[in-house]
Amino acid sequence: MDVFCGKIMDKVKLVWSKTNRWHRAFLLLFLVELRIFPSGQIGFTCKDPALSHPFTGDTVSWKLLLATCILLPLVIILIVERKYNVDKSVNPKQLALFWYREHLFGVLVNLVTVQVLKSIVGSPRPHFFDTCSPKEALTCQDSEYVDSYTCTKAHWLSQSDRSFPSGHTSLAIHTGFLLAYYLQRRISPRSSGVVSAQVVLLLTAVYCGVSRITDHRHHWWDVVAGVVLAAPILVYTVLYSCSNFECPVANVDKEQSDGLILNNTETVEARTT
Template sequence: MDKLKYFWSKTNRWHRVIALFVLVELKVIPGGQLGFQCNDPALSHPYTGDTISWKWLMGITLLLPLVIMLIVERQCNGSEKNDLNKKNALRWYKEYVYGVLINLTIVQTLKLIVGSPRPHFFDTCQPEEAITCVGSDYISSYTCTKAYWLSQSDKSFPSGHTSLGLHAALFIAYYLHRRGASVGRGVVGGAQIVCVLCAAWCGVSRVQDRRHHWWDVLAGAVIAAPILFYTIKSLCKDFSCTNITNEVRQEEAKPLDNNSQ
């Protein structure tokens, strides 16, 4: 116990959430598996791919907020404060990434624990038990026959695309509300609308692609809301520059103090 406490004291919040994420991805944590009813039409859709791929989602989610914050902060404070601009953007971006990591960890943990079949479950899993079951029999345990989909056909709940897309979109929209006055109301308003519409489209596409049920999408949105609130209000301090400005002034004052001595 003492060694565990010592190890815990040597870690920070980043270490802990990354460690949990790795444990989930390695399936060290026991997973669950929801069963299915024979010939359930909700699970009988063909697999048609993703309108928004996972790689595109992660790329946009991770890069777009940084680009927007760097541009806005440069316009906000003027060229004479470029160092402060960069500190503002990078500090908030670091906390944003931490929030995304929390979001992703919670989503992946729930996917593993719940084990909910996707709408294309029969097409991609092709469980052995579905061949012999009849009527509305409920199968509580099954084995997929398609190797590639062994760990994917039962990861429907909740929707990670929706949760991450909404997290990024609302983060950008609120950031622009707080810090985007220097770039013009029209530009800010247009960007906010585009972000929200893209997040909504991301969620709708998951249902249209038959990758998730509607309740998976709703759950993804619900998960994103408190994590986003925590990220903005607690981690990013509501995008206030006061603390960062004071730190910069203290750093700039140190050489002066040394010279005066």
């Protein structure tokens, strides 16, 4: 039996050694979404007004948010590097793709962290009674606390208890603030148009978070948690992964790494292992 277990572990280690950070992050996200691991569940107080809002949809949908977080940075970074990169020894496209790639990995880490926390905490959304319709709510009295419940609306079984933290807010803050800071670092001198673009990016990110409260999709503390969660991931992405948006090398060679062209330098290699 010990020999068999040892062989299994050797195979697992071999497969793991052939994966990279992208594979591992996607695997964790996949496992969380399948709810393979035990998840938490915070109960509710009978007739709690904070959980009694009707579901009215999203001002900013998931599709729109993800499309913005994935496509907008690529367009902006490619345009800026092509127009404003003054270091002729560095290929603007390669540099842009490197930074874009690191942004995408930051988004992935952000998303995985949010989904893990949602699963662990299991916090009811403001429209909990409307979309979950727990059968226990029909018999509970006054301010009675119900610590375990079962939703009766199948479509919302895996969503009504995923309020904390706000994924919309976390991803919007990550992308909006990263792009605003990127423009600050890469365009000099900045024109009034660039400053206006930075303001729009920041205000749009904030608006996305505020809309989650006004749409009654999250409590205010969920949105604050989304901001707090985004901050360290954003700082790590900008200062470490993207080297504070400074050209890392004088000469750039083409090399395939994780499916994208990267700079062939010790600095880049250290950040992609």
